[in-house]
Amino acid sequence: MTQTPRPRFGIMTAPSQVDYHDVLRVWHEADTIPEIEHAWLFDHLMPIGGDPKGPTYEGWTLLSALAAYTRRLRVGVLVTSNRFRPPAMLAKIAATVDIVSGGRLDFGIGVGSRPSHPLARREYEAHGLPFHDAAHAVGSLAEACAVIRRLWTEAEPFDFHGTYHPLTGAFGNPKPVQRPHPPILIGGRSSATLRVVAEHADLWNIPGGDIDDAVRRSALLDHYCADIGRDPATIARSIHLSVSYDQPSATRDAISEATDVGFEHIVLGIPAPYPPDLARWVTDELITASA
Template identity: 35%
Template sequence: MTTPARVAVQIQPQHADYAQIRRAVAAAEEAGVDVVYNWDHFFPLSGEPDGKHFECWTMLGAWAEATSRVEIGALVTCNSYRNPELLADMARTVDHISDGRLILGIGAGWFERDYNEYGYEFGTAGSRLNELSEALPRITSRWEKLNPKPTRDIPILIGGGGEKKTLRYTAEYASIWHGFGDAETLAHKRDVLDRWCGEIGRDPAEIERSAGVSGSPDEVAEGMVAAGITQFTVGVSGPDYDLAEVRDWIDWRDDHNKQLTAS
């Protein structure tokens, strides 16, 4: 890997008051992370199912004002929850509020409770992926029509590993791919994504490769790097938002990038 590594943290908006979330975001930026994500759900994904939880995009607007350096985004927005043109406008607005630091993370959606309790049609995995494929060109088209336009080509992050659809959409639209699994799985998905890029005539190097990490970088970083991952995301949950593991990854990133520069 010759691309510098980046470290992200997912501040999971669950089991905490907003003041605790805001402090965690500030601490992560101060520690030196490159990206701060939340997620797009309406209920906790772990712990007490009916515990405290906050909405994604209103929070991103607040983070845009509360931070000054880090990129921000959702890991990931559920395509089902908002009209694509509305989502495009929301993203454009947060892009401007943040002075060009928004990443539009998006996926097809999967958490059935969100759908049932908020009145969205759950459908099937296939139907949700088809809706995502219809939404992506509508989002990019709307950006061209808005006044003012986004401050930059907003990076689109697509999360998922489906080889027939998700990775094809990633090759067509994304600047960042976020995968799941161990190093061996990620390496396989990387190769599939590269093949889709070849089919549409896109340089695979244009797509940053991202994955969630857990544990010491001394134990897992080497395999992830070999799989092509350059963005490493640590998830932390409320109410404590312990950033100790995040700081370990920041130290590893700094050493790794120094070695790249030296070589």
């Protein structure tokens, strides 16, 4: 009988409608608690909830600062919008963060904001960024993953004749600390994105909510892995679950549902404002109580 892997718990602090020092406080505390193994930011340039003119920090810049101020947590962005940065630039940014962290980066990436979310869509127009259709976004993501991995691992410059990302003399130096490269987490639920997950990811993340849909998407990912001859067990299943301070039992139930169906990488989204001793509360009320 195959033993179910022990769940690995982490937190996600959306760097929006908060102060930098509040995020730092929570990460500092989480870094001292072994039950919390990973911590995440999101990747938006403007608020997608609350005051539309409120503060939102750039995810990778903030992640580098938090990586320098922590010692144990694995760190990442859940997930980087592939629409925001050219992949060769993103590979350089991520390698830098992996070095700053001493090899603790989990590299999260996805196609970018869905067009149906108006508050997310406006950030592209406000920053002069193009917003292509879904087919373009998925094709671009697949090429980006290939380019980024090669920049992290290849010892000589190379040309990349991509449809979306043609590169000449591409080369990455310094390389990330982790070998052969930082784990790649791809987030998303569409069938097109899941094909990219099967090809490129070490972890797959899906937003929580409908657990039956998550199970169906996980089975579809297994199918796509079989199509290309990959063992689906080599892709860890990750899920983001929203935390309720007022109803922790609801969050515990969601954790139990997710782990029962094979999601072993749990990201707990904690809403702002952050109460004192929040990381300890998450550990005692959600992680330990769900064991």
